[in-house]
Amino acid sequence: MPAARPSTPRPSTPRSQPRHALDPEAFTATLDAHLARVTRRRRELGAPQVAVRSERLGLDYRFGDQQRRFHVASIGKAFTATLVMQLVEAGAFTVDTPVSALLPRDELAGLFEIEGTTDAAGGATVHHLLTHTAGVADYFEGAVSTGPRMLDLVAAEPDRRWSPADLLDFSRERQRPLGRPGERFAYSDTGYVLLGRVLEQATGRAFHELLHERIFTPLGLQRSALLFHSVDALDAASVDLAPFRLGRVEASRFTSLSCDWAGGGIVSTPGDLATFSRALHHGELVSEASLEYLSEIRNRFRPGIRYGAGLMQVRFEGFSPLLRGLPRPVGHIGVLATHLFHDPVHDVDIVLNFASTREMVRSFRTLIAIEQLLQRRTR
Numbered sequence: 001m002p003a004a005r006p007s008t009p010r011p012s013t014p015r016s017q018p019r020h021a022l023d024p025e026a027f028t029a030t031l032d033a034h035l036a037r038v039t040r041r042r043r044e045l046g047a048p049q050v051a052v053r054s055e056r057l058g059l060d061y062r063f064g065d066q067q068r069r070f071h072v073a074s075i076g077k078a079f080t081a082t083l084v085m086q087l088v089e090a091g092a093f094t095v096d097t098p099v100s101a102l103l104p105r106d107e108l109a110g111l112f113e114i115e116g117t118t119d120a121a122g123g124a125t126v127h128h129l130l131t132h133t134a135g136v137a138d139y140f141e142g143a144v145s146t147g148p149r150m151l152d153l154v155a156a157e158p159d160r161r162w163s164p165a166d167l168l169d170f171s172r173e174r175q176r177p178l179g180r181p182g183e184r185f186a187y188s189d190t191g192y193v194l195l196g197r198v199l200e201q202a203t204g205r206a207f208h209e210l211l212h213e214r215i216f217t218p219l220g221l222q223r224s225a226l227l228f229h230s231v232d233a234l235d236a237a238s239v240d241l242a243p244f245r246l247g248r249v250e251a252s253r254f255t256s257l258s259c260d261w262a263g264g265g266i267v268s269t270p271g272d273l274a275t276f277s278r279a280l281h282h283g284e285l286v287s288e289a290s291l292e293y294l295s296e297i298r299n300r301f302r303p304g305i306r307y308g309a310g311l312m313q314v315r316f317e318g319f320s321p322l323l324r325g326l327p328r329p330v331g332h333i334g335v336l337a338t339h340l341f342h343d344p345v346h347d348v349d350i351v352l353n354f355a356s357t358r359e360m361v362r363s364f365r366t367l368i369a370i371e372q373l374l375q376r377r378t379r
Contacts, residue, residue: 022057034369035063049353051270056347069223069267070242070353073334076264080195081130081310083210085290092202095127102198111136113177124181129191130309131298133182137175139167140189144174158254164261167193185299189263196262207262219279224268228258244336244355270351273340277349281342295330326371337363346374
């Protein structure tokens with residue numbers, strides 16, 4: 001049974017203060033030992049990339065390669081949602097603006113269930129796209145009505161280059177809408193491609209340019225880029241990306257990774273992601289009201305995970321009753337067992353890259369270990 005909805009965390013003030021300061025040396029020694037065991041069990045996958053930071057606690061923990069960029073996967077949705085709210089604050093549109101008012105009609109054709117409506121997008125709004133309630137299919141992992149699934153194509157056609165228009169066409173031609181806007185929650189990478197296009201149409205700037213101009217450059221994220229689009233990250237072969245696996249396939253050099261865009265095509269480092277998380281949750285990128293909107297929990301994503309608008313919340317008691325009482329960090333995960341979370345109780349930012357679709361359980365065990373350690377060391 002879902003727990004009662006917590007109050008939304010404020011960007012600069014944690015909900016509660018630990019009684020005692022953290023001992024960074026003891027924290028480091030304990031987490032080092034945990035991650036050393038994890039690394040041995042991962043065998044050829046090697047050490048995960050981990051960063052745990054808190055200015056208030058004086059904590060700057062690092063494990064694994066901190067300089068090598070990795071594919072952040074759906075963590076990128078938090079960046080896209082941030083850009084959307086920046087434009088909402090600037091008055092370009094509202095979260096209630098119909099998508100049909102922001103994108104060309106032919107770009108929306110066939111993506112929405114429009115029976116009984118006169119709207120090309122079936123009444124879908126920016127809010128519906130942000131919260132995965134627009135009813136559009138999910139090109140990345142969703143079922144198809146014809147041909148192979150996208151995940152199969154990524155491995156089968158590694159040299160294929162996908163454009164945002166190709167991704168929308170994939171849903172339009174090979175998938176069916178999942179319901180009317182507002183009807184139900186259905187996680188959708190297709191919806192976030194549409195948000196990327198909304199951003200481009202509203203500003204006249206390319207999506208990757210907006211990332212650099214509004215987030216990467218102001219925050220000094222020099223190792224962050226949009227793969228296949230940013231000037232310094234034109235293709236997977238030219239970038240020193242950390243290896244990762246889709247199932248058993250090592251895919252870090254595949255051109256077919258271009259199948260990710262506004263839903264998760266960013267490459268970054270643990271330090272850059274931790275900096276972004278802190279800035280987002282401390283009011284440097286969007287207003288307090290916008291952060292509250294993004295963080296407000298509206299739907300169940302998986303057992304133990306709830307979804308807001310481009311941000312997730314982990315409720316560890318949903319994994320096991322024994323974990324009740326741990327903080328409820330806010331952020332996002334990616335299919336490659338990537339994590340970016342802000343713990344509002346301890347004011348800590350946590351980054352994990354376990355670099356494999358088969359490492360999700362192990363990565364969450366490490367997230368749990370980190371939160372348990374923070375609880376013990378700050379009481």
